[in-house]
Amino acid sequence: MPSPAAPGALAVPNLRGSGASNTSRASVESNYTIIKELGEGKFGQVKEVLRTGTKQRFAWKQVTSEKDPYYKVELEILGNLEHEGIIGVVEAYTQEGVVDMVLELCKISLQFDIDSRFEPAPMGGKKQYVRPSSWDIASTMLQIFSAVAFLHESQVAHRDIKPDNVLLSTGERWKLADFGLASRFKSGSYMEEVVGTQPFKAPEVEKGYYTEKCDVYSTGVLFIALATGKEWWRPENLEDETAKEKAIALMAPETWKDLELGHGAWEFAESMVSLEPERSHAEDALQNPWLVRKHSGGCCAVS
Template identity: 35%
Template structure:
């Protein structure tokens, strides 16, 4: 299957919050205390953000590699560990161990060496005639990425938890490759929900936050809106909304433009009938937005995950 190159402006899907960034490995060795270094050797910094630092470590003796997230020890981080310890899914990062020392918590988990879905998208840009050209992934690869995210959410929601921070940075690649295996990570904002009860805390990341989260009354379906944003970015290589000077201006724009209507163009035409409609469903108002369990049965999605011919993986 031929890949399609889509020309976009130099403004790519830049992040408008400080939740994740790449740091130099030169500063990594001094950032962990002896509590962790007794059993692990620090290799490099993988990233840092609002709530902590993420580094690659090697367990002494076994030489096995892990990622460690270093955060302040508090109820939120302790809840994150308890939730991660209860989860077992091939598309969710697996917790290996945890340590506490000097009011710091070290969350030791599965290492995903392929980077983030954001970096994977950015690697699909090339310069051509002084413009940035995005090579959109084949339909089956794109569909498989979305299917993996939905399968993780179907599992998570089925256990009564909502993630509340689905975004490109929190979708990790187990290994580099043309058809990545994704792992949902960072459960710092996850919480238990009750059917029929609204959550009210505004949390998440600008650019991915559902309008009902901005308003302050929402259900687990807020995660599906965020999947719709990820779908849009994978398909087009662009942000759904332009950057704004402040988060509040962005929130005002989201509320002003919903209900949202996606326009058919070359990006969506190349994906075939049904792709735009699926994205539109995910980005609909909460009252009509499908669940993860419903969306994973979408005809377009299953057709291209199961029936593609470009050598990607398949679902059972």
């Protein structure tokens, strides 16, 4: 586990992206005006800021190295990997145990989008989930898996993929964000740290012996949430019998047939949440017949 920063500035090498550079916190504070608070995560705060003299808006993430032992890894990964499906870092600086990152500003999270799709039932009662079209779901999944496949090709595992960590950019593209638990890996070796968020955490992660395929599992649970509006838990992880029955029913082929997402949607979900080694690789998921067919049948293409 990385150790917290010693007092003093820690320059981040090789920052890439539009206008990316190393700077001082004083420079960050003088060059940006805080617009509003965007939220508070597990390690720190995020604010929307306006760059002085421009109309450019960014997200300013500030964490303390004492609370976030992974900050060096996050800075190194975001500073050296550039992809249209990964949140961009513009400036970064660490001084006296405080980490400042100026990031690309996004509009909403996928979790917010899912939550906003619940509408009142016609006759009252429990709200109903109005899912996106099958093309929109396929487009979202294609964008996410494009980023995941790139990460894995670069030998990086995100390890905390969930709807909260997928953000919609101002350019209307879904992007992976929050790399606080990300890790570099070597092909053929296994990661051991037990990290992630339930129910998106792959079962092998709990055992402390896993590969980058943990990200595919997480993306599979995300796909189920996007398609159904519900979080899916592995039945064997649940003690309550009613909850187990609901989890089994949610992943039943009959349920997915009723969703009317088209032939192959259930198989796509199953290929992602299967136990290793049967689970798909990210590159395989990109070529899944349902995903390719549904997206190619739409009106637009993802670059």
